[in-house]
Amino acid sequence: MKQNDTFHIGGKALTSRLFTGTGKYGDDTLIPAVCAASGAQVITVALRRVDLDKKADNVMRHIPEHMVLLPNTSGARTADEAVRIARLARAMGCGDWIKIEIIADNRYLLPDGYETAKATEILATEGFVVLPYMNPDLYVARSLASAGAAAVMPLGAPIGTNRGLRTEEMIRILIEEMDLPVIVDAGIGAPSQACQAMEMGAAACLVNTAIATASDPLGMGRAFGQAVAAGRAAFLAGPGAVATLARPSSPLTGFLDEPGGAA
Numbered sequence: 001m002k003q004n005d006t007f008h009i010g011g012k013a014l015t016s017r018l019f020t021g022t023g024k025y026g027d028d029t030l031i032p033a034v035c036a037a038s039g040a041q042v043i044t045v046a047l048r049r050v051d052l053d054k055k056a057d058n059v060m061r062h063i064p065e066h067m068v069l070l071p072n073t074s075g076a077r078t079a080d081e082a083v084r085i086a087r088l089a090r091a092m093g094c095g096d097w098i099k100i101e102i103i104a105d106n107r108y109l110l111p112d113g114y115e116t117a118k119a120t121e122i123l124a125t126e127g128f129v130v131l132p133y134m135n136p137d138l139y140v141a142r143s144l145a146s147a148g149a150a151a152v153m154p155l156g157a158p159i160g161t162n163r164g165l166r167t168e169e170m171i172r173i174l175i176e177e178m179d180l181p182v183i184v185d186a187g188i189g190a191p192s193q194a195c196q197a198m199e200m201g202a203a204a205c206l207v208n209t210a211i212a213t214a215s216d217p218l219g220m221g222r223a224f225g226q227a228v229a230a231g232r233a234a235f236l237a238g239p240g241a242v243a244t245l246a247r248p249s250s251p252l253t254g255f256l257d258e259p260g261g262a263a
């Protein structure tokens with residue numbers, strides 16, 4: 001295994017490949033401890049949750065200073081709305097990283113690839129590090145890459161469902177075909193699923209709901225951190241080939257009834 005498996009994105013060097021979030025915690029004061037337990041270095045926050053005028057219950061108070069802040073455009077339904085939210089985030093001092101979420105579908109919360117590509121092109125031109133949330137579609141991913149995305153973030157399953165890698169084969173194609181980092185986002189509900197995504201070759205995983213809604217968020221954050229690291233280690237180690245027929249692990253010779261076999 002590589003001794004220095006640093007993950008570079010948007011000009012930053014990361015040693016953890018687990019991204020986490022700030023939503024759905026019963027108590028936002030848990031966020032710093034979960035960040036520490038999981039080892040995550042990147043955290044996303046919906047800008048619509050940020051109210052800097054409310055000093056007491058502002059979620060930003062609970063995000064550790066060492067974390068890379070990844071504001072997201074949750075609530076945007078068009079490219080124009082997403083661009084306005086991103087510019088507002090930058091003006092508020094949230095930095096240049098932005099996760100584009102453009103969703104007009106209220107039932108399954110599926111992202112609009114066309115509007116996402118439009119917003120990505122505008123914001124990348126303005127110097128943002130753009131990480132777009134997307135359906136795992138190769139043509140959309142290529143459009144996002146051409147538009148200047150720093151990574152692509154395909155969904156494993158609809159947001160908040162904890163259903164796992166329902167789009168596994170499509171994500172596998174993105175990993176094989178795209179030069180950009182593929183960060184699996186949404187739907188991952190168990191550490192084993194994050195481990196599987198990393199074994200496939202994903203660059204990172206973003207997990208929020210599965211950690212925030214666990215009975216023990218700290219314990220679940222720690223488990224996800226370990227699972228992502230284990231999956232990455234397995235990918236780097238190069239898993240053995242998969243076969244249809246059995247392959248003996250020792251020679252099929254020397255049976256008891258054969259000459260030279262054990263008596």
